[in-house]
Amino acid sequence: MRFYEYESRRIVERAGIPVTDYGFATTAAEAGQAAERIGGPTVIKSQVLTGGRMKAGGVRFADSPEQAEADAAEILELEIGGHVPVGVLVDPKAEIEQEYYAAVLWDGRAKRPMMLFSDMGGIDIEQVAAEHPDHVGRGHLSNLHPIADFEAKQAVARCGMTGSALNRASAVLARLARLQRDYDMTLAEINPLARLADGSFVALDAHMEMEDEAVGRHKPMLHEIGVDLDEPRELYEPSEFERNVKAIDAADHRGVIQGKDHGFHGDLGLVIGAGGGSLTLTDAVRSQGGRPANYAEIGGNPSVAKSKGLAIEVLRKDGVEKIAVMMSIVSNTRVDIVARGVIKACLELGKDPAETIAIFRIPGAWEEEGYRILDRYGVEYCDRSVSMWEAAGRAVARVQGDRTGSQ
Amino acid sequence: MSVLLHEDFTFIVQGITGREAVNLTRECLDFGSAIVGGVTPGRKGREVHGVPVFDTVEQVVEHHGSAPDGAVVTVPPAFTKDAVLEAIENGIGLIVVVTERIPRADVAQMVELANERGARIIGPNCLGVIVPGVAKMGGIGGPARDAAKAYAPGPVGVMSRSGGMTTEISSTLTAAGLGVSTAVSIGGDAIIGSTYAELMPLFDADEQTEAIVIYTEPGGRMEAELVDWRERAGSELPIVAFMAGRFMDDEEMQGMSFGHAGTIVEGKEDSATEKIARLEAAGIPVVERIDEIPAAVKQKLGAAA
Numbered sequence: 001m002r003f004y005e006y007e008s009r010r011i012v013e014r015a016g017i018p019v020t021d022y023g024f025a026t027t028a029a030e031a032g033q034a035a036e037r038i039g040g041p042t043v044i045k046s047q048v049l050t051g052g053r054m055k056a057g058g059v060r061f062a063d064s065p066e067q068a069e070a071d072a073a074e075i076l077e078l079e080i081g082g083h084v085p086v087g088v089l090v091d092p093k094a095e096i097e098q099e100y101y102a103a104v105l106w107d108g109r110a111k112r113p114m115m116l117f118s119d120m121g122g123i124d125i126e127q128v129a130a131e132h133p134d135h136v137g138r139g140h141l142s143n144l145h146p147i148a149d150f151e152a153k154q155a156v157a158r159c160g161m162t163g164s165a166l167n168r169a170s171a172v173l174a175r176l177a178r179l180q181r182d183y184d185m186t187l188a189e190i191n192p193l194a195r196l197a198d199g200s201f202v203a204l205d206a207h208m209e210m211e212d213e214a215v216g217r218h219k220p221m222l223h224e225i226g227v228d229l230d231e232p233r234e235l236y237e238p239s240e241f242e243r244n245v246k247a248i249d250a251a252d253h254r255g256v257i258q259g260k261d262h263g264f265h266g267d268l269g270l271v272i273g274a275g276g277g278s279l280t281l282t283d284a285v286r287s288q289g290g291r292p293a294n295y296a297e298i299g300g301n302p303s304v305a306k307s308k309g310l311a312i313e314v315l316r317k318d319g320v321e322k323i324a325v326m327m328s329i330v331s332n333t334r335v336d337i338v339a340r341g342v343i344k345a346c347l348e349l350g351k352d353p354a355e356t357i358a359i360f361r362i363p364g365a366w367e368e369e370g371y372r373i374l375d376r377y378g379v380e381y382c383d384r385s386v387s388m389w390e391a392a393g394r395a396v397a398r399v400q401g402d403r404t405g406s407q
Numbered sequence: 408m409s410v411l412l413h414e415d416f417t418f419i420v421q422g423i424t425g426r427e428a429v430n431l432t433r434e435c436l437d438f439g440s441a442i443v444g445g446v447t448p449g450r451k452g453r454e455v456h457g458v459p460v461f462d463t464v465e466q467v468v469e470h471h472g473s474a475p476d477g478a479v480v481t482v483p484p485a486f487t488k489d490a491v492l493e494a495i496e497n498g499i500g501l502i503v504v505v506t507e508r509i510p511r512a513d514v515a516q517m518v519e520l521a522n523e524r525g526a527r528i529i530g531p532n533c534l535g536v537i538v539p540g541v542a543k544m545g546g547i548g549g550p551a552r553d554a555a556k557a558y559a560p561g562p563v564g565v566m567s568r569s570g571g572m573t574t575e576i577s578s579t580l581t582a583a584g585l586g587v588s589t590a591v592s593i594g595g596d597a598i599i600g601s602t603y604a605e606l607m608p609l610f611d612a613d614e615q616t617e618a619i620v621i622y623t624e625p626g627g628r629m630e631a632e633l634v635d636w637r638e639r640a641g642s643e644l645p646i647v648a649f650m651a652g653r654f655m656d657d658e659e660m661q662g663m664s665f666g667h668a669g670t671i672v673e674g675k676e677d678s679a680t681e682k683i684a685r686l687e688a689a690g691i692p693v694v695e696r697i698d699e700i701p702a703a704v705k706q707k708l709g710a711a712a
Contacts, residue, residue, distance in 0.1 A: 106511060106515075106597070106598070108597055108598055108627050108628060108629075108669075109628050109629075109631075109632055111514075111515050111518050111519070111598050112515060112519075113515075126674075142519065143512065143515040143516045143518075143519045144516055144519050144520060144523075181512065184510050184511070184512055186511070211510050211511055211512075213484065213508045213509065213510045213511075213668070214510035214511075214512070217485075217510075235662050235663065260663075260665075262659065262663070263657060263659030263660055263663075273571075274569075274570075274571045275569050275570075275571065275595055275666035275667050275670075276567070276568065276569020276570070276571055276572035276595070276622060276624065276651055276666060276667070277569070277571050277572060277575070278665070278666055279569075279624060279651035279652035279654075279655075279665060279666045279670070280572065280575075280649075280651040280697065282652075282654050283651060283652065283653045283654055283695075284696070286653075286654055287653075287695060295665065297666065327571070328569075328571040328572055328574070328575035329557060329571065329574045329575050329578055330549075330571065331546065331548060331549020331550065331553055331554075331574065332546065332549065364549065364553065365549060365550070365553065384578055384582075385582070387579070387696065387697050387698035388575065388697050389696040389697055389698055390698065
């Protein structure tokens with residue numbers, strides 16, 4: 001789960017990490033009032049779940065509350081990468097002595113969280129790590145033992161820091177490490193972390209991501225910071241196809257269907273599964289010149305209605321005349337049930353299954369029953385002796401045959 | 408021989424009274440596996456296909472006379488960590504975690520405790536382990552009759568991030584007359600108990616295994632770890648790889664997850680292109696078509712002989 005900057009700011013603040021005297025506003029008037037309260041020059045930042053705000057004009061500097069209000073009015077109207085801002089963050093323009101970088105994230109290879117700290121903050125940490133490796137301190141954390149303060153201090157000291165800055169920065173990193181563990185963050189990052197003229201440290205910008213699987217156990221905290229759990233937080237707006245497939249899946253607990261069409265622009269509908277099989281088949285279609293109209297996953301023995309629902313949604317997509325129904329060998333999902341579902345989908349849409357289903361290749365449990373049904377409707381199918389690659393190739397050839405035939 | 412499982416291997420099923428677990432128990436028994444007990448808290452005294460059910464792992468150990476060799480864990484995500492810790496602390500050495508959607512921190516805790524106690528975890532989000540003709544531990548391959556059809560005994564070890572593709576690949580090897588020594592569905596999550604590199608020493612030491620096939624996907628650094636291990640260990644066991652999800656390299660797919668939780672391209676190193684280049688540079692051919700796998704294995708075996 002991704003967070004808006006103002007939510008990340010609240011999460012960091014709750015964890016005892018100092019932040020600026022910021023304000024969150026959903027109207028221009030509120031933004032003006034926040035700037036008035038803060039006093040002095042402010043920064044107005046668009047609250048969107050996407051990068052590139054600065055370039056898009058979503059960050060402005062205001063000298064007065066009036067200016068802040070005017071800037072906020074414009075930013076609130078400005079779409080960035082297709083996202084409408086949910087509000088603006090009003091921040092005092094801080095007098096910064098130095099910028100640092102602090103983060104805690106998963107190291108999949110070590111299977112442990114890793115702390116990262118640098119005294120070269122504000123810029124891309126990967127660039128710092130490549131060009132100035134001695135300015136990046138790292139430290140792995142145990143998953144079982146309590147997080148000790150000295151571990152954070154070691155990581156900060158490893159980038160060459162000393163003096164009171166070392167002690168103050170270590171306290172921030174230790175709190176960030178506990179926050180990452182306590183709230184199942186896949187990324188807990190403060191960049192920049194700033195040292196002000198009086199020697200104190202404040203988080204100027206924070207970026208938090210919570211693991212989706214763990215959201216359920218952090219509802220009290222999410223509620224406290226005002227997160228609406230029903231609001232979608234995708235990288236992009238879900239399409240009608242994606243919303244419909246999701247609704248069909250949710251309506252019935254038997255089996256799972258998923259569908260995505262973001263980034264797919266082709267004419268061959270895919271009714272495919274399961275996890276790895278779908279990846280393999282999508283590649284096989286594309287590598288043989290096919291153009292998938294979507295990505296899909298069938299798994300866990302869905303009902304006839306669910307299989308039918310997925311096939312209907314795929315067939316209703318613009319430009320899709322044919323679907324390929326394919327999976328790797330199944331042991332849990334029943335072949336006959338999927339066969340029944342996709343044939344029903346064709347019939348309900350007034351289409352001929354034999355013409356519409358370019359290929360059916362699902363070997364495994366109850367396959368004989370499945371093949372009998374497919375035979376009855378004259379649908380082309382194959383068993384496990386035909387590879388996934390070959391089956392995908394046949395589907396592509398049939399769609400291409402249509403294309404040349406209609407020219 | 409084989410790896411992980413053997414003729415006399417005994418195991419338990421935690422969460423045995425669940426719908427999926429009941430099926431899995433039937434399938435494993437039919438395949439010849441020795442399931443010596445099941446655990447579902449509060450259901451002591453029942454039986455599932457003749458397997459006695461207990462409230463705790465401790466009670467099964469007492470009933471059996473010693474700690475069984477393994478445990479299959481198939482309980483809801485919120486209870487999985489506890490079930491795995493219970494298995495480890497009761498002396499069980501091999502734990503197959505079937506459950507999916509477990510938070511990463513829970514997985515990391517189980518794995519760290521397993522390492523401290525000398526236990527091994529396979530999964531989570533996996534279908535388990537199968538030794539053709541001997542035993543299977545988990546839903547891998549499905550009902551015994553189907554599993555026997557796809558998995559014939561042979562010289563090839565299979566490791567796969569996808570459960571379904573473990574069977575598809577093994578079936579291809581079986582159809583080509585090669586067969587499988589041991590197949591492991593290692594799980595599709597970002598953090599798993601046993602990676603390719605962590606299982607390789609077992610296959611490397613196994614007399615039956617003459618080649619390895621891995622199924623892999625974008626996301627994570629497991630392939631780099633495999634390449635590093637191979638160099639460090641000086642292993643000459645031939646490996647053939649199949650990479651699915653090449654389409655995810657498209658710019659429009661950045662940051663999107665497909666298929667498995669761990670399958671997401673977050674940086675350049677995670678991408679299919681980068682992984683293929685890394686594997687091939689290390690002498691591990693990456694085939695594009697599933698049906699090219701047997702020929703690639705035979706070529707490697709021919710070169711080794």
